[in-house]
Amino acid sequence: MGRHTxxxxxxxxxxxxxxxxxxGRGLVLADVWSRDGRLLASVVQETALRHRS
Structure with a gap:
C-alpha cells in the first residue's frame, strides 16, 4: 500500500x-482520494476465485 500524509x-x-x-484469480486496485484531489493511499489485492459446490 502506498502511504500519503x-x-x-x-x-x-x-x-x-x-x-x-x-x-481462478482476480486483481483489485483501489485509490483513496482527498476532497482536494490528493492521493492518500493506493491498495492492491490479489484474490483466489472458486465456485462453491
Missing part, C-alpha cells in the same frame, strides 16, 4: 477497479 479529518473518496480476472 492526511490529517485534517475530511471525508475521502474510495475508487476501486478490477483490471483482470481469470483462471
Amino acid at each position: 492526511h490529517t485534517n479529518g475530511q471525508p475521502a473518496m474510495f475508487a476501486q477497479r478490477s483490471p483482470s480476472a481469470g483462471g
Whole structure:
C-alpha cells in the first residue's frame, strides 16, 4: 500500500477497479482520494476465485 500524509479529518473518496480476472484469480486496485484531489493511499489485492459446490 502506498502511504500519503492526511490529517485534517475530511471525508475521502474510495475508487476501486478490477483490471483482470481469470483462471481462478482476480486483481483489485483501489485509490483513496482527498476532497482536494490528493492521493492518500493506493491498495492492491490479489484474490483466489472458486465456485462453491
